[in-house]
Amino acid sequence: MAGSFKDIDYRVRPAKSIERKMLAESFRRLVYFQNPAKYTYVGMGSLYFSDFNLFHRSLGFETMVSIEDCFDPTIQDRFRMNVPYGHIRLEFGRAGAVLQKMADWKQCPAIIWLDYDGKLSEECLHDLEYVASNAASGTVLIISVNADRLKLIDSIGDDGNEIDEASLTPLQILERNIDKSRVPLGVQNKELSGWGVAAAYREVIDAAIRKGTTLHPSGNFGYEQTYNFTYSDGARMLTVGGVLFSENEREHFVSAAFDNMEFVRRDKTDYRIDPPKLTYAEMRAINLHRPDLPIPPSDVEKFKKTYRYFPHFIEAEVG
Amino acid sequence: MSVPTINASPTKEFFISIITKDISLLDAIKDLMDNCVDGARSLRGDGRYQGLFAHIEVKPDSFIIVDNCGGISVDTAINYAFRFGRARGAPSVEGSIGQFGVGMKRALFKMGKKFEVKSVAADSRFVLKVDVDEWTALMDENGREKWEFEFTEVAESENNPIDIRSTTLEVTDLYPSVAAEFGTAFFVQQLVASLQHAHAHSLNLGLDIKVNNFELRHNVATLLQSDKIKSIKLEKTYPQEDDGIRSIVKLTIYAGLSDSNLKEAGWYIICNGRQVLGADKTPLTGWESKLEENQSTPAAHGQFSRFRGYAVFESDNAKALPWNTSKSGVDAESKLYQAARMEMVNALRQVIDFLNELDAERDSESTVLKECINEALPVPLSSVAVSARFIAPSRAATTIQRPTNVRVQFTQALDDVEFAKNYFEVTSATKAGEAVFDYFLDREREN
Secondary structure (H helix, E strand, O other): OOOHHHOOOHHHHHHHHHHHHHHHHHHHHHHHHHHHOEEEEEOOOOOHHHHHHHHHHHHOOOOOEEEEEOOOHHHHHHHHOOOOOOOOOOOOOOOOHHHHHHHHHHHEEEEEEOOOOOOOOOOHHHHHHHHHHHHOOEEEEEEEEEOOOOOOOOEOOOOOOOOOOOOOOOHHHHHHOOOHHOOOOOOOOOHHOOHHHHHHHHHHHHHHHHHHHHOOOOOEEEEEEEEEEEEOOOOEEEEEEEEEEEEHHHHHHHHOOOHOOOOOHHHHHHHHOOOOOOHHHHHHHHOOOOOOOOOOHHHHHHHHHHHHHHHOOOOOOOO | OOOOOOOOOOOHHHHHHHHHHHOOOHHHHHHHHHHHHHHHHHHHOOOOOOOOEEEEOEEEEEEEEEOOOOOOHHHHHHHHOOOOOOOOOOOOOOOOOOOOOHHHHHHHHHEEEEEEEEEEEEOOEEEEEEEEHHHHHEEEOOOEEOOOOOEEEEOOOOOHHHHOOEEEEEEEEEEEHHHHHOOOOHHHHHHHHHHHOOOHHHHHHOOHHHHHHHOOOOOOOOOEEOOEEEEEEEEEEEEEEOOOOEEEEEEEEEEEEOOOOOOEEEEEEEEEOEEEEEOOOOHHHHHOOOHHHHOOOOOHHHOOOOOEEEEEEOOOOOOHHHOOOOEEEEOOOOHHHHHHHHHHHHEEEEEEEEHHHHHHHHOOOHHHHHHHHHHHHEEEEEOOOOOOOOEEOOOOHHHOOOOOOOOOOOOOOOHHHHHHHHHHHHOOOHHHHHHHHHHHHHHHHOO
């Protein structure tokens, strides 16, 4: 989680870029709860602040907070240097600790994107529960995690010795990474491979958010999933989330009609973002509905699904 | 022809034996102290208990507990305090631990055959003397057991000033086993220790508790505070509903730093004034092995020895609190506790993040964080201001104030040091060392 900015240039992950734009589009529907511009945005901007840039420009968020798990004063300065807008507040610390310090999101609706990048840990789930049990009605809670092959988060056993990871089954690894009681009943080792890891994670995440809502002081808090994105930008990634609201405001959620959006997923079926690798000439040709293109039809179909959100990268020297 | 009926009403002896069977003598007395604390809480909502007392005397021939925490009104005595079980619709005592449900009668019946309750409350006063043998033999005109107590003296519609309001419970004609226990120093010590633990919070707030004239003491809970260090104080309310009874639980969380003492470090959980958990450092209060950075040596724990956290739950409805039925631990399954635990975990994390930085500072030349701690002063919890944020300096400031000097230490042969001392005409080894260094710089550095 911490320091992943060193390995990944977030701007050029096409699937992630598509995901961001889809999320931005869906946030407009929040107008049924409140003017989206008045939402507080809490994210993990890394050094690139791509989400902050996009959401501020397209939705006009005024209160924006970026959480960075970083204590090194020099690296903290580097984050400060890269903040694109003066109104973006930086908070350094573990997500849970930072969320506790902040009052904004507990008092008025917020979009909270816990974009961990790392593996799903007990701490991530704790953060989800914390948000779900303290959020204001109309809050969007989203989590992104790496859903690649299961690996131990902490490879040191209780006796202080290193655990031989190869000797553990995927299920045993999952039971070490998160509390055993959270592991979905009946899940088997053979299911915990490939995209099965993401499917199991979604179930665990869903249960944690729902548990959080039962602890909300209002005693009347609901959650509806709207996002279940999967994609592979080198690593398999999962983004799950939805809207938290007071049951008295359920009609707002219904009016927002998230289901009308093609990429919205209300259940365990994921929306796979799978951008084809195409040249600009090819993309133009598809956009112009040219027939008989010498491009694999499956790529044409994939592009048609996402062309509105498709990123265009250009190498340019600036300044 | 009338159908014969079965008289299923319980005998008083049976009832007394049932209610007194499953409670230890120690717990019975602690229940009585809970009632005193409840009185203090309803009298002084602001939590300043100075001038209030609860004194216990245990002797082989009698037991007395007397307090000036408000008294029991005649109304409460009639409808509530001396009824068996909690009457529906009975008023809840603000911040009640004991709820008078069964605790007081149970304790009195547990100890002896005669008891006397004397009370002066705001609007009334009474004396109730009970001879248990006579009371159990009491029958009504139909030959059925009479389940009533009669006041020995009673006066209502009074306006009694606060300083004379009091409650005195005295039990005499003690059961032989009770008398024997009361005669041992061990029992008295046990009682003192358990009251000291359970009522640390009330002692902190100034309640004067004595056992056989021995004044209970508890180190006042404090957190370090200064311009640069400010503790966390979070206040939350949780509406609860149970069996159709609605109530509010108020949670106040304090977290911060105190003196470095691993034994005292951890979380303290207090429910309506009674401490149910102390210095806890287990997963129950959010401590996880992960916080220890994979180190299992005592030194790794040592860096957290300054952490103190207090989770204070208060409610008019004692049943809504997250404690177990014996009030000696936390009900970890309760939703309320799970919600509170999340705040505790995050508060712990905020403070631990700083303590990790403090630990990291030890490897650098800087002492800024350590000095900040040394400059901070302990303040009682009541002086901590509301803040969701643990405020402490970060190492960022330390890079700016990088120290300009460093201390050099080394060991040399005595003869050689003597030679240097003579050469530089100085009297101490330190001075000789400094002179040697200057001598070197003088010759080898160009400017």
